[in-house]
Amino acid sequence: MSGAADGAILITGGSGFLGAITAAKALAATDAAIVLPVRAPHTRDSVLAPIAAELAAEGVVTDLARVVVLPLPSPERIVELAPELQRLGVRDVLHCAGCLSYFNLGKLQEGNLDLTAGLLALSRALEVRRFVFLSTAYSAGFTDQAIPEELHQVHGDDPTDYTRTKRDAEWLVARSGVPWVIVRPSIVIGDSRDGRYGGKPYGIYQLWTAGERYLGAGYPPVLHVVAGDQPVNFIHQDAFANGFWAAYRQLEDGAVMHLVSRDDALPTMRDLWELWLSTHGGPSEVHFFKRLDDVPDEDVAPQVRMWLDFTAINNEIASVRWKFARARLDALRAGELAFTDASLDTVRVAQARFVADSPKLQAFVARYREQGSRTPRFIVHDGPLLAAPEAQP
Ligand SMILES: NC(=O)c1ccc[n+]([C@@H]2O[C@H](COP(=O)([O-])OP(=O)(O)OC[C@H]3O[C@@H](n4cnc5c(N)ncnc54)[C@H](OP(=O)(O)O)[C@@H]3O)[C@@H](O)[C@H]2O)c1
Numbered sequence: 407m408s409g410a411a412d413g414a415i416l417i418t419g420g421s422g423f424l425g426a427i428t429a430a431k432a433l434a435a436t437d438a439a440i441v442l443p444v445r446a447p448h449t450r451d452s453v454l455a456p457i458a459a460e461l462a463a464e465g466v467v468t469d470l471a472r473v474v475v476l477p478l479p480s481p482e483r484i485v486e487l488a489p490e491l492q493r494l495g496v497r498d499v500l501h502c503a504g505c506l507s508y509f510n511l512g513k514l515q516e517g518n519l520d521l522t523a524g525l526l527a528l529s530r531a532l533e534v535r536r537f538v539f540l541s542t543a544y545s546a547g548f549t550d551q552a553i554p555e556e557l558h559q560v561h562g563d564d565p566t567d568y569t570r571t572k573r574d575a576e577w578l579v580a581r582s583g584v585p586w587v588i589v590r591p592s593i594v595i596g597d598s599r600d601g602r603y604g605g606k607p608y609g610i611y612q613l614w615t616a617g618e619r620y621l622g623a624g625y626p627p628v629l630h631v632v633a634g635d636q637p638v639n640f641i642h643q644d645a646f647a648n649g650f651w652a653a654y655r656q657l658e659d660g661a662v663m664h665l666v667s668r669d670d671a672l673p674t675m676r677d678l679w680e681l682w683l684s685t686h687g688g689p690s691e692v693h694f695f696k697r698l699d700d701v702p703d704e705d706v707a708p709q710v711r712m713w714l715d716f717t718a719i720n721n722e723i724a725s726v727r728w729k730f731a732r733a734r735l736d737a738l739r740a741g742e743l744a745f746t747d748a749s750l751d752t753v754r755v756a757q758a759r760f761v762a763d764s765p766k767l768q769a770f771v772a773r774y775r776e777q778g779s780r781t782p783r784f785i786v787h788d789g790p791l792l793a794a795p796e797a798q799p
Pocket of ligand 1: 418419420421422423424425444445446478502503504505506516517518521540541542543572590591592593594595605606608609
C-alpha cells in the first residue's frame with residue numbers, strides 16, 4: 407500500500423498505551439488525518455498529551471491539527487459514525503482498543519467483543535480498505551505446541567477470559583467480510599533505547615509495582631519467587647510501533663502475524679529477578695521456584711503469599727514455553743523493519759527508567775536494602791520441596 411493515498415486513518419484505543427503509540431507512529435509516518443474515537447471522560451487535550459510526548463521523544467515535529475478526536479458511541483451505535491467518517495475520508499481502521507481486566511467478564515465482553523463487532527459494522531459501512539486488529543500472542547491459550555500464524559482452530563486452556571475474548575474477537579474479524587490483518591504482540595515493555603514506558607502496570611511492571619504494594623508492609627528477609635528458566639517473550643514499545651505499522655502497510659489481506667522477540671535473545675524470569683535483586687538488594691535470601699504450586703505454603707510470609715497470589719496469572723503465563731511462529735515478522739525484518747529484540751541488556755534499560763521515574767519505588771527499594779541485604783543469596787529449587795505422597799494401592 408502506498409503512503410501517498412492514505413485518506414484518513416481511524417485508530418481506536420487512542421486514550422490507551424498502544425493506541426497512543428500507534429497514533430504517534432501514524433503522525434510520524436504519514437500526512438494523513440488521524441481520527442481517534444474515545445470514550446468519556448477523555449478530552450482532546452488529555453488524549454493528545456501522551457501522543458505529543460511520544461512524538462517529542464522521537465524528535466518528530468508535526469501538526470497535531472490533523473488529529474480529529476471524536477466521542478465514541480456505545481458499541482451498537484458505533485455504525486452511526488459512518489457519515490462523518492466518510493466525510494473525513496477514513497479508509498483504514500487500526501483497532502488498538504481492548505480490555506485487559508483479566509477477571510471482569512462484563513468488561514472483557516464489552517471491550518473485546520462488543521466493541522470489535524461495532525467497529526466491524528462501521529468498517530463494512532465505510533467499505534474500508536483494511537482493518538488491522540491488535541490481538542495478543544496468548545490468544546492460543548496454554549499449549550506446548552508450536553503456535554501458528556493462523557486463526558486458532560484448536561486452542562489450549564485459557565489463563566483467563568481475556569485470552570478467550572481476544573481469540574473470539576479474532577474470529578469476529580475474520581468472518582466480518584472486511585479485508586483484515588491480525589497482529590499478535592507478546593508483552594510490551596518500555597522503549598529499547600531509553601526505557602520510557604507509557605503503559606499501565608501490566609506484565610513485568612505488575613511484578614515490580616506489586617512488590618512495592620505488598621512487600622513494603624513488612625520487608626520480608628526471605629522471598630519466595632516464581633521464576634522459571636523459560637525465555638519470557640517481551641517486545642519493546644519501539645519494536646511494537648515499527649512492527650505493527652509494517653504489518654499494516656505490508657502484509658497481505660488475511661495475514662496473522664506474531665509480533666514477538668526471538669527466543670535466543672530473551673531473558674528468563676530467573677534472569678529478570680536476578681537483575682532486579684542484584685541491582686537493588688533487599689531480601690537476604692531468595693528462593694526460586696518454577697511454578698506457583700511448587701512454593702511450600704508453610705515457609706512463606708503472609709505478605710509474600712499475597713504478592714504471589716496477586717501476580718499468579720502472569721507468573722503462570724511466564725512459566726510456559728510459548729513457541730510462536732515468526733515467519734512473517736522475520737520476513738519484514740529481512741526488509742527495512744527496525745526491530746530490537748528484548749534481551750537482558752535492553753530490559754535493564756527499561757527497569758532503570760521505570761525505577762528512575764517512580765519516587766515510590768525508589769523509596770521502597772532504599773528501605774528494603776536498609777533493612778535487608780545489598781546482595782541476596784539465591785537458592786534455586788527445581789521442583790517441589792516436599793516429596794510427592796506415595797501412591798495408594
Ligand atoms: N500492553 C501489552 O503488553 C499488550 C500486549 C499484547 C496485546 N495487547 C492488546 O493491546 C490492546 C491495548 O492494550 P493497551 O496496553 O494499550 O491497553 P490500555 O492502555 O489499557 O488501553 C486500552 C484502550 O482501550 C480502550 N477501551 C477498553 N475498553 C473499552 C471499551 N469497552 N470501549 C471503548 N474503548 C475501550 C481504553 O479506553 P479508556 O481509556 O476509555 O479506558 C483505552 O483506550 C489490548 O486489546 C490488548 O489486548 C496489549
